[in-house]
Amino acid sequence: MKVCGLSWRRLVQCLLTGLLTAGVLYCFLYFHFSRHPHSYPTSHLDLQASTSLPISPHAVTWSGAGHDVTERATSEGMQHLREFQSAAHHYWRKLQDLLVARNRAKFPSVSYWNCSCLWESDADNHTGNATLLTTNVTRLKTPQDYLAETQNCTRFVLHGGFKMAAVSEEELAFPLAFSLLVYKDLDQVVRLLRAVYRPHNVYCVHADRKSPDTFHSSLRHVISCLPNVMLLDTAVDVQWGRYSVLKPEILCLRMLWQHATKWRYFINLTGQEFPLKTNKELVQILTAFRGANDIRGTQHPRFSGRWKKNLPAPYNLTVSKGAVHIVASRAFADYVLHSRVARDLLTWATQVRFPEEIFFSTLNHNPHLGVPGSYTGDIADPFKETFHRFKLWNTTGFPHVQPCAGRWVRGICHFGVHDVTRMTRSPRLFANKFSYDLQPLAYDCLEEWYWHKVQLEDSGRPPPLNVSLYEESNIVKFRYQGPVLIWQ
Ligand SMILES: *[C@@H]1O[C@H](CO)[C@@H](O)[C@H](O)[C@H]1NC(C)=O
Ligand SMILES: *[C@@H]1O[C@H](CO)[C@@H](O)[C@H](O)[C@H]1NC(C)=O
Ligand SMILES: *[C@@H]1O[C@H](CO)[C@@H](O)[C@H](O)[C@H]1NC(C)=O
Ligand SMILES: *[C@@H]1O[C@H](CO)[C@@H](O)[C@H](O)[C@H]1NC(C)=O
Numbered sequence: 001m002k003v004c005g006l007s008w009r010r011l012v013q014c015l016l017t018g019l020l021t022a023g024v025l026y027c028f029l030y031f032h033f034s035r036h037p038h039s040y041p042t043s044h045l046d047l048q049a050s051t052s053l054p055i056s057p058h059a060v061t062w063s064g065a066g067h068d069v070t071e072r073a074t075s076e077g078m079q080h081l082r083e084f085q086s087a088a089h090h091y092w093r094k095l096q097d098l099l100v101a102r103n104r105a106k107f108p109s110v111s112y113w114n115c116s117c118l119w120e121s122d123a124d125n126h127t128g129n130a131t132l133l134t135t136n137v138t139r140l141k142t143p144q145d146y147l148a149e150t151q152n153c154t155r156f157v158l159h160g161g162f163k164m165a166a167v168s169e170e171e172l173a174f175p176l177a178f179s180l181l182v183y184k185d186l187d188q189v190v191r192l193l194r195a196v197y198r199p200h201n202v203y204c205v206h207a208d209r210k211s212p213d214t215f216h217s218s219l220r221h222v223i224s225c226l227p228n229v230m231l232l233d234t235a236v237d238v239q240w241g242r243y244s245v246l247k248p249e250i251l252c253l254r255m256l257w258q259h260a261t262k263w264r265y266f267i268n269l270t271g272q273e274f275p276l277k278t279n280k281e282l283v284q285i286l287t288a289f290r291g292a293n294d295i296r297g298t299q300h301p302r303f304s305g306r307w308k309k310n311l312p313a314p315y316n317l318t319v320s321k322g323a324v325h326i327v328a329s330r331a332f333a334d335y336v337l338h339s340r341v342a343r344d345l346l347t348w349a350t351q352v353r354f355p356e357e358i359f360f361s362t363l364n365h366n367p368h369l370g371v372p373g374s375y376t377g378d379i380a381d382p383f384k385e386t387f388h389r390f391k392l393w394n395t396t397g398f399p400h401v402q403p404c405a406g407r408w409v410r411g412i413c414h415f416g417v418h419d420v421t422r423m424t425r426s427p428r429l430f431a432n433k434f435s436y437d438l439q440p441l442a443y444d445c446l447e448e449w450y451w452h453k454v455q456l457e458d459s460g461r462p463p464p465l466n467v468s469l470y471e472e473s474n475i476v477k478f479r480y481q482g483p484v485l486i487w488q
């Protein structure tokens, strides 16, 4: 796993070696392409996972490993990182040209079932075949399969369905940053990554330390084929309800912040979800957010037991509890990473239970701080809708439980086939959660629906999207727009 280890000397050595290699390759590519602008010889550009990709993200992974959450890199280290990323960026642009010229990606579709009925209506006659619902019709790819496929990155990227070309100007002008916290089901992880992947966005992936070695090594190979996807080198042992859930998130956010791409919004995902909106739609929706964050929050006393004994919180902040999913603006991320308030709150939050549900939510619901994009309205307002997830709950105190066609696991619906129609009609951005084995058709058909929309977009006939629902939402209406009020 560890390419650079944790010591500074090794990291710097490693970065320098990487820089040199990237520089040499860049020069080669530069001269090669400037002399032969229209020839794209494949042999030089086969992105072999281990050899010809000098900008393997592992060489630039962030080593902020220690327990000190406020740890920062030295400016020298950051300078190296920036230069390195810049070289990587140039290389990537050249690669792009190559791929654009030869994009032959086949979009995923289901051969054993006509999914389009399911997208449109949930009538029983479509899915009455119980055998079909539960059998494994599609063979899942194993970590070994991915290890073999990624031996030739060019083929993996081109034939694996990763969308390399035809990204609209609108999307290019609005890059997104994603973090993915994953620990199992590699095939689902790669299919999720493939769906959200666009060449101009940035991605940070964290794999749980407890995951098997085969999972780690295959994932690393997949990622090394995709230069704008970075693997967090610090594999944290993620324990439910503990700071270890939040830690990789912060490390990822920091790594994404250091990236040369000036992304506009941050979205975090787990391996078991799937997008309901294409990248183009996400861009339209997030543009309509106009800087607002989509972060849940409640100050219901029911939850206060989790932090009561640790009160007061720093700056006497009102603590609120959110969900484990967030969609946050770049300015919010800046506040989270660099303000003293956030730093002190994070140190405090490590002591409480479920800090991952408290930290971001609290920053988003203390309007006197003036956190960019935060919520200034009434937190108890029942019309304060959030859009980040289509997720069904059935736990005590949850008022309106919707039916789950799959199975309830610890109060969360693992989707079944009959849930798909509701998802395709939902204004939410991502669906959580899928256990592929439960009813493979649910995932397969949703995936086909997603790629079908992408195809429509590519052919200039995008499905209609009415963003007024987002524009008129309370999180947007009551977003904080002024200057930051308390930073120190
Ligand atoms: C699938 O069903 C839709 C409508 O229900 C129909 O228009 C389409 O032709 C069908 N596709 C195939 C391949 O049978
Ligand atoms: C469902 O079955 C009914 C009766 O068999 C049929 O009339 C209807 O067209 C079917 N629905 C679709 C969308 O195919
Ligand atoms: C259900 O689907 C399976 C797999 O496609 C098929 O073998 C079986 O004949 C179908 N059963 C019915 C009743 O349609
Ligand atoms: C599907 O295959 C997986 C292994 O790939 C297995 O664990 C699971 O039990 C299978 N599910 C069904 C319903 O057969």
Ligand SMILES: *[C@@H]1O[C@H](CO)[C@@H](O)[C@H](O)[C@H]1NC(C)=O
Binding pocket: 042, 046, 152, 153, 154, 155
């Ligand atoms: C890698 O795949 C590409 C595209 O399929 C192919 O042209 C090339 O020959 C392959 N390279 C190697 C070394 O097999």
Ligand SMILES: *[C@@H]1O[C@H](CO)[C@@H](O)[C@H](O)[C@H]1NC(C)=O
Binding pocket: 312, 316
């Ligand atoms: C902290 O906040 C609580 C409740 O909001 C308030 O009662 C208390 O006076 C505040 N303490 C200080 C020192 O401001």
Ligand SMILES: *[C@@H]1O[C@H](CO)[C@@H](O)[C@H](O)[C@H]1NC(C)=O
Binding pocket: 179, 180, 181, 245, 246, 249, 268, 269, 270, 323, 324, 325, 326, 355, 356, 357, 358, 359, 360
């Ligand atoms: C997303 O970010 C929130 C806020 O920090 C965090 O609590 C949560 O663990 C993250 N969730 C995922 C799935 O990464």
Ligand SMILES: *[C@@H]1O[C@H](CO)[C@@H](O)[C@H](O)[C@H]1NC(C)=O
Binding pocket: 394, 401, 402, 403, 404, 408
């Ligand atoms: C919610 O869970 C309870 C207890 O497990 C169950 O009885 C109830 O049917 C579930 N509600 C729905 C809508 O599935």
Ligand SMILES: *[C@@H]1O[C@H](CO)[C@@H](O)[C@H](O)[C@H]1NC(C)=O
Binding pocket: 466, 467, 468, 469
């Ligand atoms: C968009 O939705 C809003 C309600 O959310 C509605 O008033 C408006 O007419 C819709 N616009 C279009 C073009 O459909």
